[in-house]
Amino acid sequence: MNKKKVYPYWFLIIPLILYGVFFLLPSILGIFYSFTDWNARSMGEVSFVGLQNYIEIFTSDKNYLSGIGHTLMFTIVSNIVKLVPALFLAIMLQEGLKGKNFYRTILYLPSILPFVIIGITFKSVLNYDNGLLNGFLDMVHLGFLKQKWLSDLNVVWGSVIGVDAWRGIGYVMTIFVAGLGAIPKTYYEAAQIDGASFWQRLKSITLPMLTGSIMINLVFGITYGLKVFDIIYVLTNGGPGHATEVVTTYSYQLYADGAYGMSTAFNTVLLILTAIAGIFVVKMMSKKEVQQ
Amino acid sequence: MKNRKIATVLKQLCCIILSLIVISPFYMIVINSFKTKNEAARMSLAFPATWVFTNFGEVIKKGKLVQGFINSLTYAGVATFIGVIGAAMAAYIMSRRRNKFTNFLYYFVLCGLFFPVNYVTLIKVLSTLQLTNTKLGIVLAFTSAMIPFCVFTIYSFVMTVPVELDEAAVIDGASPLKLFFSIIVPMLKPTLVTCFILQFMTVWSDFLTPLYLSSKSKLFPMTMAVYQFFGKSNNQWQYIFADIVLTCLPVILVYLAGQKYIVGGLTSGAVKE
Numbered sequence: 001m002n003k004k005k006v007y008p009y010w011f012l013i014i015p016l017i018l019y020g021v022f023f024l025l026p027s028i029l030g031i032f033y034s035f036t037d038w039n040a041r042s043m044g045e046v047s048f049v050g051l052q053n054y055i056e057i058f059t060s061d062k063n064y065l066s067g068i069g070h071t072l073m074f075t076i077v078s079n080i081v082k083l084v085p086a087l088f089l090a091i092m093l094q095e096g097l098k099g100k101n102f103y104r105t106i107l108y109l110p111s112i113l114p115f116v117i118i119g120i121t122f123k124s125v126l127n128y129d130n131g132l133l134n135g136f137l138d139m140v141h142l143g144f145l146k147q148k149w150l151s152d153l154n155v156v157w158g159s160v161i162g163v164d165a166w167r168g169i170g171y172v173m174t175i176f177v178a179g180l181g182a183i184p185k186t187y188y189e190a191a192q193i194d195g196a197s198f199w200q201r202l203k204s205i206t207l208p209m210l211t212g213s214i215m216i217n218l219v220f221g222i223t224y225g226l227k228v229f230d231i232i233y234v235l236t237n238g239g240p241g242h243a244t245e246v247v248t249t250y251s252y253q254l255y256a257d258g259a260y261g262m263s264t265a266f267n268t269v270l271l272i273l274t275a276i277a278g279i280f281v282v283k284m285m286s287k288k289e290v291q292q
Numbered sequence: 293m294k295n296r297k298i299a300t301v302l303k304q305l306c307c308i309i310l311s312l313i314v315i316s317p318f319y320m321i322v323i324n325s326f327k328t329k330n331e332a333a334r335m336s337l338a339f340p341a342t343w344v345f346t347n348f349g350e351v352i353k354k355g356k357l358v359q360g361f362i363n364s365l366t367y368a369g370v371a372t373f374i375g376v377i378g379a380a381m382a383a384y385i386m387s388r389r390r391n392k393f394t395n396f397l398y399y400f401v402l403c404g405l406f407f408p409v410n411y412v413t414l415i416k417v418l419s420t421l422q423l424t425n426t427k428l429g430i431v432l433a434f435t436s437a438m439i440p441f442c443v444f445t446i447y448s449f450v451m452t453v454p455v456e457l458d459e460a461a462v463i464d465g466a467s468p469l470k471l472f473f474s475i476i477v478p479m480l481k482p483t484l485v486t487c488f489i490l491q492f493m494t495v496w497s498d499f500l501t502p503l504y505l506s507s508k509s510k511l512f513p514m515t516m517a518v519y520q521f522f523g524k525s526n527n528q529w530q531y532i533f534a535d536i537v538l539t540c541l542p543v544i545l546v547y548l549a550g551q552k553y554i555v556g557g558l559t560s561g562a563v564k565e
Contacts, residue, residue, distance in 0.1 A: 015382040019439045026411075092303050103307045105551065107311070114497035114518075115497065130333065132337075227408050229500050264410060271408060274408060275406065
């Protein structure tokens with residue numbers, strides 16, 4: 001069989017052109033423009049300003065740097081908050097609980113909804129005076145726990161990460177359930193005969209056998225975390241003050257203000273962060289393949 | 293034995309509580325979308341004193357939901373259709389004709405799984421092609437953004453389709469296009485459906501792309517329409533809740549209808565890796 005004839009390269013043309021022109025080209029142009037003073041008033045005439053945009057990001061007193069810090073913090077914390085409970089939930093559901101399919105359907109449900117909807121919904125749920133959460137705390141006589149969930153500096157990140165977990169845990173859990181289903185039952189039977197405890201089984205069987213699912217969750221979780229925008233934009237719009245500002249919200253704001261060069265510089269910072277994460281993940285994956 | 297029973301009860305309790313945490317905001321929204329303005333503003337879980345059904349009609353008119361629905365359907369439907377078929381063609385060639393070149397292309401496309409879209413320069417590219425503020429421009433942006441995920445998902449699936457099928461078809465004199473569309477595509481159907489559903493829902497939910505790419509309200513998908521309406525309707529929560537119900541309904545229906553494929557698709561991707 002002549003591979004060249006049967007599998008012609010022109011099949012690749014349309015998808016690669018689309019990907020190249022509308023995804024890759026903007027990224028490369030973004031790197032280029034991040035070294036210029038491109039803005040809303042520069043009618044096609046931009047001049048090269050070297051590292052000035054980056055210097056502004058890393059040294060100005062406009063909290064830009066804390067935006068990068070917030071992005072990293074959100075990525076790490078939100079992933080831990082989702083992955084760990086989701087793993088135990090998945091193990092629980094896997095062990096043949098009555099109604100497990102029903103629970104799975106319900107818990108997955110939030111992750112299919114648009115972030116905008118979830119943001120607006122939780123603006124209502126977390127409302128100080130009438131919101132569901134404070135109302136519930138009043139009802140069970142825990143009124144002292146009531147908070148201004150979205151405007152108090154001390155709790156606002158907790159609220160954002162909580163809402164994010166509310167949406168995301170079911171998704172992470174579903175991937176774990178799938179991974180658990182592929183582990184042969186005989187392993188656990190053997191462990192049982194040896195008298196292994198729950199933690200021993202978790203450490204020696206479940207976790208090593210789940211590497212694939214954990215990787216998938218980490219890849220999606222880390223890239224999502226670094227690129228987070230919608231939920232923060234709708235819930236807090238970066239506020240109160242600049243307390244919940246992240247890279248993408250700064251990038252959008254600067255774009256809206258017409259400072260295109262600065263905006264692309266922020267996007268380039270994000271590009272570098274995701275590239276580092278990507279290299280890290282690919283290295284881990286190839287190491288795993290070698291072991292197998 | 294007794295311990296096991298207690299454990300089961302505790303597990304059930306835990307699941308029930310978690311389900312309640314997930315469901316109660318949904319319930320709150322649905323029940324409050326049937327209330328009057330003052331009642332809805334209290335956001336309670338009680339049944340409405342009088343059931344108001346006109347909220348929905350009002351919000352469809354005020355929130356421009358019909359236009360939003362048509363736009364969302366166009367973006368999600370067209371972009372996903374082109375994206376999934378295009379990605380399948382690429383993944384098929386990369387997987388079947390494996391050499392240094394296609395291997396490089398595969399990893400080159402996978403970069404897109406990680407990288408953020410640079411919308412500011414994307415707008416510049418679109419304006420050079422005279423596609424700013426057009427439906428076609430938005431569709432193309434969505435299509436290209438989903439190609440990495442679809443190629444990644446379909447690529448490993450192509451390997452499970454036996455090459456003998458291709459050989460038999462070639463002996464029967466099938467052209468490359470005929471081989472792909474009448475032999476390979478039917479074999480790939482489960483993954484293609486999964487990709488289609490997942491990406492359809494992703495585009496439907498997307499907010500950032502239209503936020504950057506559509507400055508005309510005529511082009512707004514449902515997510516943008518809802519957000520605009522939320523901003524304008526200063527605390528008329530009965531309308532906001534009705535708007536949320538109507539926006540969620542299509543996605544929830546797609547989810548319930550395609551649930552088998554979603555979970556199945558996540559499974560095959562996760563387990564094979």
